[in-house]
Amino acid sequence: MSRAEVSPEEMAPERVAPERAVSGAVVRAGVRAGVRPQTAAGFLALFRSEVGLTFRRARTLALLSILAALPVLIGVVVRVETGGESGGGGPAFVAQVTQNGLFLVFTALALTLPVFLPMSVGVVAGDAVAGEASAGTLRYLLVAPAGRTRLLAAKFTAALVYCAVATAVVALSALATGAALFPMGEVTLLSGDAIGPGAALLRALLVAAVVAASLAGLVAIGLFVSTLTGSGIAAMATTVVLVITVQILDSFPQLHAVQPYLFTHGWLSFGDLLRTPMYWDNVLDNLGLQAVYVAVFGSAAWARFASRDITA
Amino acid sequence: MVDQDTPYRTRRRTVGRVLVPVAVGAVVAAGAGLVPALASDSAPNLPAVSAEQLVAKVLGSETDAFSGTVKVKADLGVPSQLLGAAGGGGASPQAKALELLGGEHTLQVAADGPDRQRLGLVGELGGYEVVHNGDQLWAWDSKANEAHHVVLPKDAGHGRAAGAPLGAGSLTPQELAKQVLAAGAGTTSVTVDGTVEVAGRAAYKLSVKPTQAGSTVREVRIAVDAEHGVPLGVLVQVAGGGSPVLDAHFSSVSFATPAAKTFEFSAPKGAKVTEGRDAAAGAPAGAAEAAEAAGAARGKAEPARPGGDPGVNVVGEGWTAVLSTRLPEGGPSAGAGQDARGHGKGGPDNPLALVKSLGKPVGGGSLISTRLLNVLVTDDGRVFAGAVTLPVLQSAAGVK
Numbered sequence: 186m187s188r189a190e191v192s193p194e195e196m197a198p199e200r201v202a203p204e205r206a207v208s209g210a211v212v213r214a215g216v217r218a219g220v221r222p223q224t225a226a227g228f229l230a231l232f233r234s235e236v237g238l239t240f241r242r243a244r245t246l247a248l249l250s251i252l253a254a255l256p257v258l259i260g261v262v263v264r265v266e267t268g269g270e271s272g273g274g275g276p277a278f279v280a281q282v283t284q285n286g287l288f289l290v291f292t293a294l295a296l297t298l299p300v301f302l303p304m305s306v307g308v309v310a311g312d313a314v315a316g317e318a319s320a321g322t323l324r325y326l327l328v329a330p331a332g333r334t335r336l337l338a339a340k341f342t343a344a345l346v347y348c349a350v351a352t353a354v355v356a357l358s359a360l361a362t363g364a365a366l367f368p369m370g371e372v373t374l375l376s377g378d379a380i381g382p383g384a385a386l387l388r389a390l391l392v393a394a395v396v397a398a399s400l401a402g403l404v405a406i407g408l409f410v411s412t413l414t415g416s417g418i419a420a421m422a423t424t425v426v427l428v429i430t431v432q433i434l435d436s437f438p439q440l441h442a443v444q445p446y447l448f449t450h451g452w453l454s455f456g457d458l459l460r461t462p463m464y465w466d467n468v469l470d471n472l473g474l475q476a477v478y479v480a481v482f483g484s485a486a487w488a489r490f491a492s493r494d495i496t497a
Numbered sequence: 498m499v500d501q502d503t504p505y506r507t508r509r510r511t512v513g514r515v516l517v518p519v520a521v522g523a524v525v526a527a528g529a530g531l532v533p534a535l536a537s538d539s540a541p542n543l544p545a546v547s548a549e550q551l552v553a554k555v556l557g558s559e560t561d562a563f564s565g566t567v568k569v570k571a572d573l574g575v576p577s578q579l580l581g582a583a584g585g586g587g588a589s590p591q592a593k594a595l596e597l598l599g600g601e602h603t604l605q606v607a608a609d610g611p612d613r614q615r616l617g618l619v620g621e622l623g624g625y626e627v628v629h630n631g632d633q634l635w636a637w638d639s640k641a642n643e644a645h646h647v648v649l650p651k652d653a654g655h656g657r658a659a660g661a662p663l664g665a666g667s668l669t670p671q672e673l674a675k676q677v678l679a680a681g682a683g684t685t686s687v688t689v690d691g692t693v694e695v696a697g698r699a700a701y702k703l704s705v706k707p708t709q710a711g712s713t714v715r716e717v718r719i720a721v722d723a724e725h726g727v728p729l730g731v732l733v734q735v736a737g738g739g740s741p742v743l744d745a746h747f748s749s750v751s752f753a754t755p756a757a758k759t760f761e762f763s764a765p766k767g768a769k770v771t772e773g774r775d776a777a778a779g780a781p782a783g784a785a786e787a788a789e790a791a792g793a794a795r796g797k798a799e800p801a802r803p804g805g806d807p808g809v810n811v812v813g814e815g816w817t818a819v820l821s822t823r824l825p826e827g828g829p830s831a832g833a834g835q836d837a838r839g840h841g842k843g844g845p846d847n848p849l850a851l852v853k854s855l856g857k858p859v860g861g862g863s864l865i866s867t868r869l870l871n872v873l874v875t876d877d878g879r880v881f882a883g884a885v886t887l888p889v890l891q892s893a894a895g896v897k
Contacts, residue, residue, distance in 0.1 A: 277622040280642030284767035295622055373765035375624035376605075376617050377637035377644070456622035464605060464619050466566070466748065477525050485518035492511040 228335055235343035239309060245347070248305040249354050255301060256293035256359035263289075264366045277456070285372050286363025287382070290389045291459065293359035294352070294396050298452050299432060302351055306400050307424035309347045310407025313340040314490060316417035324495050333491045337408070341483065344404045352397040356389060376460040388458060395455045395468055402448040402478030403428060409486040412493065445470070448478050540692045541699035543723050548687045551703055551721055558726035564607035564759070565696065565750030571598045571743050574868035593618060593625050603748075607755040615760055628762040635762045644764050647773040684709050684815030695720045695729040696747040707816035711889040712736070713869055714816060725752055735868050736886075742869045812881070812893040819883035819893040824848045824874065849878055859887060861896025 239245055263282050277295040281288040314337070317323040326336060363369070372385035380388075407424040414420050432449050434440055444450050451471025457464040546554075575598070596602070597618075605617040618625040623640040629649075636645040690704040700720040707714055713736050720730040730746025764770045812819040825848060852874045856863030862875035864887060872882040873890040881890045 280640070284642075284765075371766065373639075373768070375622075375639040377624075377626045377628075377635070377639070377762060377765050379765065453621050457619060460605070460617065460619070460624055462605065464566070464603070466603075467619075481518055481522045481525065484521050488514035488517050492514045 227331070228339060231331055231335060231339040232342050235339045236346055239343050239347055240350075245309065248308060249351060252297065252301060252305060252351055252354050253358040255297055256289060256355060257362045259293055259296060260286075260289050260359070260362035260366050263292075281373065282363070282367060284368070285385075286365075286367030286369050287360065287372050287385050287389060289363030289367065290356050290359040291392060291456070293355050294392065294455070295453060297355050298396060298399070299449070300429075302348075302355070302396070302400060303403055303428040303449075304425050305351055306344070306348055306403055307407050307428060308421045310344045310404045311411050311420035311422075311424040312417045313344055313408055314411040314486075315414050315420035316411075318415040318495070319417045327495055334487060337412075337487055337490050341404065341408055341486075344408065345401060348400040348404060349397045352393050352400075356393040360389070374459050374461055375456065378461045380461075392455045392458055395458065395472070396452075398472055399452050399455070399475060402475040402482070405479040405482035405486065406448070409482040409489065412486050412490040446474070448474060450474070541694055541723075543692045543699055543701060546689060546701065548689050548703065551689055551701055552687060554726035555703075555719075555721055555728060560725040560727050560752055561611065562609045562754040563727065563750060563752050564755045565605075566748045567604040567606055567745060568601070568748050569597055569604060569743075569745045570601045570741070572740050572868065573598055573742055573870070574866075575599060607759050609754055609757075609760065613760040615755075615762075626762075628760060630760040630762065633762070635764075637762070637765065637768070641769075642765075642767065643769045643771065645771045645773060646764065684817075690718070692723075693720050695722075696750045698729060698750065699723045700729050709816050711885050712816035713871065713884045713886060720746065727752070733869070737868060739868070813883075813885075813889070817883065817885050817889050819881050819885060819890060821879060821881045821893065824852070824878040824880055849874070859891075861891055861894060864890075 260282075263279055278288045278292045282292050314323070317326060327333065369382060371379045371381060372388075373379050403424070406427060407420070410423045410427070411417075411420040414423075428449065431447050435444055435447050435450055451467055451474060454467035454471050457467050603619040605619060606615070608614040612629070612631050614627075614629045616627045620640070623638075625639070626635070626637040628635045628637075632649045634647040634649055637643075684707060686706045686708050688704050688706075690702045693700050693702050700722050703719040703721055705717040705719065714733065715736045715738075716734045718730075718732040718734070719728050720732075721727070722729050729750065731743065732741050732746075733743040735742045809820060809822045812821055852865065853863050856865040856872075856874060858864075859873070862873055865872040865874070866887075869884050870882060871885060871887060871890055872880065873887065873894060874880050875894050875896060879894060881894050883890065883893075
């Protein structure tokens with residue numbers, strides 16, 4: 186980890202203490218009652234603390250601003266380079282973007298989903314436990330009897346929130362860029378039908394939700410990897426390498442039999458929602474697969490984290 | 498967690514924890530493996546019918562309005578890249594129809610009578626759509642942002658619609674099954690072989706087998722909807738065994754009349770529109786032609802050779818019918834064979850040399866073989882093609 190990337194929290198564990206005080210207050214209440222606080226409020230406090238921690242990191246903000254800049258870059262390139270004629274080449278939906286700025290949302294999501302979004306999600310999820318361990322804050326967290334399971338659940342949920350925020354950042358930035366550079370109005374879907382701008386915005390919202398949910402499996406994998414090591418950077422790198430490896434495997438025709446079970450396989454199925462009638466089969470397959478990955482790797486992360494010795 | 502208060506965690510508990518994700522994985526794997534197996538085992542109970550009754554039910558079916566999703570899986574043993582190249586690539590309906598003959602594809606189909614059909618090819622981040630409404634025929638490729646528009650002649654539109662509504666439309670289970678059922682009485686054994694569930698509907702399995710020796714087709718299996726008499730799926734097995742050469746079936750279907758606006762199509766804003774004045778000039782005609790040729794070949798689901806040479810003859814009948822024609826005369830043949838691969842796409846200078854480089858030499862010429870279709874090109878440039886074995890082709894060519 187480079188010096189510049191180390192956030193203040195990591196540099197000075199004592200500064201984390203007020204941050205953690207939120208959960209600490211709840212914990213104290215629980216101690217007074219003589220039991221661990223298994224309340225929704227307790228979880229919520231822990232969760233809020235995790236979300237705050239995630240989004241206050243300079244690293245997270247840098248990732249989000251890169252994600253926000255990408256649609257602008259794509260929009261400008263398409264605007265400058267597409268002189269009316271777009272003969273089917275280039276990234277997805279480019280022909281549509283020049284007709285309607287709203288399509289930049291879908292182009293941006295299709296372009297960021299294979300690499301940028303999973304990379305940033307891998308950083309956040311991989312860092313979740315291992316980062317605390319390497320910064321030496323994990324044992325402080327566990328001294329409080331908040332419960333390892335609940336801590337893990339809070340970290341998982343916070344990472345899911347990051348997925349949603351990252352996707353929303355890409356979508357909103359693309360929407361703003363698209364509106365600024367290209368005409369808006371009726372949107373021609375992939376099946377050739379036109380729908381009004383309102384309905385198109387709803388579809389964009391739906392697509393963004395599906396894209397964010399597509400990353401859930403990766404979050405679970407990243408969290409599991411994160412519980413395996415005490416080094417934050419190792420967990421992040423492993424998660425990102427895993428994403429790339431799986432996508433390479435997904436491109437071999439010889440591995441046709443296993444490909445439907447790779448967590449990246451259905452990522453681009455969101456395009457099927459841009460048809461009339463919407464074609465849900467692939468999207469639902471993808472979401473089901475993500476649920477399976479969450480179940481398997483989430484429970485693996487729990488099994489590992491709940492029984493591991495915390496030395497850092 | 499209780500264990501945080503206890504200083505020592507027992508080894509047994511740790512092992513127990515590790516078993517949780519393993520168990521979750523096992524349950525999921527078992528579920529994924531077992532559920533489809535169980536689902537396909539439960540054959541619905543239906544009253545027994547004879548083959549004749551079932552065929553009559555299909556032919557007499559009045560149901561011509563439906564919508565649904567069709568899965569097409571073709572394994573002709575031809576590389577899909579070659580199919581793409583043969584179709585010329587790009588947005589033309591011909592290319593798309595050929596593309597369907599390799600790999601797996603999903604189609605969204607809707608139809609309301611002979612005059613209105615819609616067919617959408619679901620692609621990753623793209624779509625291809627063919628809409629037929631009365632005398633209007635649109636083909637739309639979202640990736641290329643191109644639309645083809647053809648105004649069909651009034652009368653011809655009806656005639657074509659009755660036989661093959663759209664070129665690519667002949668791949669819907671209905672059309673395929675009807676063509677196969679019409680194929681031939683004396684040469685074919687048709688039996689009802691139990692029941693099956695397709696797209697959540699109870700269906701009879703109609704088994705069609707050639708009784709003639711020499712066909713590469715072993716069995717054509719058609720799932721016929723028990724209530725509506727509509728074919729819901731077609732499965733073609735070849736004599737060589739292995740996976741089905743063609744498996745087209747509905748994965749979901751509704752027999753409600755689709756909304757009228759389903760069949761309304763206008764040129765999308767900003768799309769490049771190619772106008773074809775009538776069917777003969779328009780690109781879809783090629784696909785329709787191909788479908789008709791396929792029909793002429795007694796309905797087997799084989800790709801008709803595009804060509805339109807005047808001298809196409811049919812030798813034999815039934816399942817062992819062989820199409821014969823001549824190779825187009827090439828230009829000067831000098832050295833063309835050396836570079837045949839490079840000429841594959843454009844149009845080789847010497848077709849015979851190209852065929853020789855692609856095919857394998859057999860008695861009397863060169864054989865280009867796929868799992869279903871065999872093509873024999875004799876040394877003097879005659880072409881014999883059919884879903885038949887090599888000896889049948891050779892005897893049709895008179896070379897053996």
